Amino acid sequence: MSWDEDGTPHPLALRRSGRSEQEPDRLPEVRELEALGWEPAPGEAAWVFLPYVWPPHARTWIPDRSTHWAVDTVLDGRGHVTDVHAVPLREPDLHVLDRETDEAVAALGLPPRPPGRLWLLRPVGAFATVGAVLEHLGAVAAGRGVEVAASAAFMELVRAELAAPEAGGGGA
Secondary structure: OOOOOOOOOHHHHHHHHOHHHHHHHOOOOHHHHHOOOOOOOOOOOHHHHHHHHHHHHHHHEEEEOOOOEEEEEEOOOOOEEEEEEEEEEEEEHHHHHHHHHHHHHHHOOOOOOOEEEEEEEEOOOOOOOOOHHHHHHOOOOHOOOOOOOOOOOOOOHHHEEEEHHHHHHOOO
């Protein structure tokens, strides 16, 4: 298990540089990788550890050159939208988001995540999508009375399930 600290990004990412005004899932390199069977890692807090425990042969990353947006909506007295402004999140706001994720990772006893990465995963085992793998993991957790949450118990269950030969992890 690792964050692939010394690894290089997927080669498709090397053709792109500079900040993009697009959101992470709309970056051209993400779309290119999706066409090759990669899927963005889930962003929900319960799965914050997933790239760390996902089988290395089925994970990759690209530099995060996306822009995260704050959307301000103005309503009139009747609750109707009168104006919408989208502005890039400021650096301090981005650091707050990163800090919350970093605290969750630390609470699990994992080393810090390398900054500035977007993780992409491929389905493992007989599963057609990463979503199907996550559904399976949720069902296994429910069957064992483990909550689907960023907890040591859930992370260990996921790690063990992903390491099982039938999941494509090659065994524990």
